Amino acid sequence: DGGITQSPKYLFRKEGQNVTLSCEQNLNHDAMYWYRQDPGQGLRLIYYSQIVNDFQKGDIAEGYSVSREKKESFPLTVTSAQKNPTAFYLCASSLHLRVIVVTGELFFGEGSRLTVL
C-alpha cells in the first residue's frame, strides 16, 4: 500500500543529544513537509522540500535540520539547539508543492512522539 512511514513512533532523548526522525514515502511525491504539534496548538511548519536536494525553512526551523537526498526520504534532525523539543512530529507529502493548492491532496504519516528527559 502507498503511504508515508514515520519512525520511530516514540523516542526518548536526553538533553544535549541530537535525534533523527525518519520519514519515507512510496507515493512518488515531489513535495514533503515536517510539522510540529504541541498540546493545545495548531500544527506548525518546520521545513518543506519541493524536490530532491532542495528544502526551505518553515515558521519554526530553528534547532532543526533536514536533508532530501532521495525523493522518497525526508529525515528531520532535532538538534541540541532546539530549546523545547518535546512534541509530536508529523511528516506529510503532496504530489507537488502546488498540488495542495489545486486539489488539497496532502498525505500525512502516523507521527513520531519525541520526549526529552
Add this chain to the structure above:
Amino acid sequence: KNEVEQSPQNLTAQEGEFITINCSYSVGISALHWLQQHPGGGIVSLFMLSSGKKKHGRLIATINIQEKHSSLHITASHPRDSAVYICAVRPPSGAGSYQLTFGKGTKLSVIP
C-alpha cells in the same frame, strides 16, 4: 497572519446525533481544509473547499467566504467518528500560498 478559531474545543455526542464543528478565520483565504486526526495521531485529509459545499458519505463541509466561516457536519454520528477535527486555511494565491495555518482542533467523542 491568519487567526483560525475552532469551536467547540471539545464535543461529546451520543451515537446517531447530528454534529456540527465550526471554523472561523480572520483574513481572506483561497481555500480551507478539514482534516481528521485519529487517536493514534495520524492525520487524514477530509475536504478542501474554496466555495459552497462538499459531501463525502456522512460528512458535509460548507464554507461562507464572505463571513469567513466554515462548518463540518457529521450526520448519524458513530463511535468510529471519534477523533480530533482540524481546520486549516490557505492564503490567497501567490508566494506562500501552499503554507497552511491550522486551527487547534475540535476533539469529538461519540458515545455508543
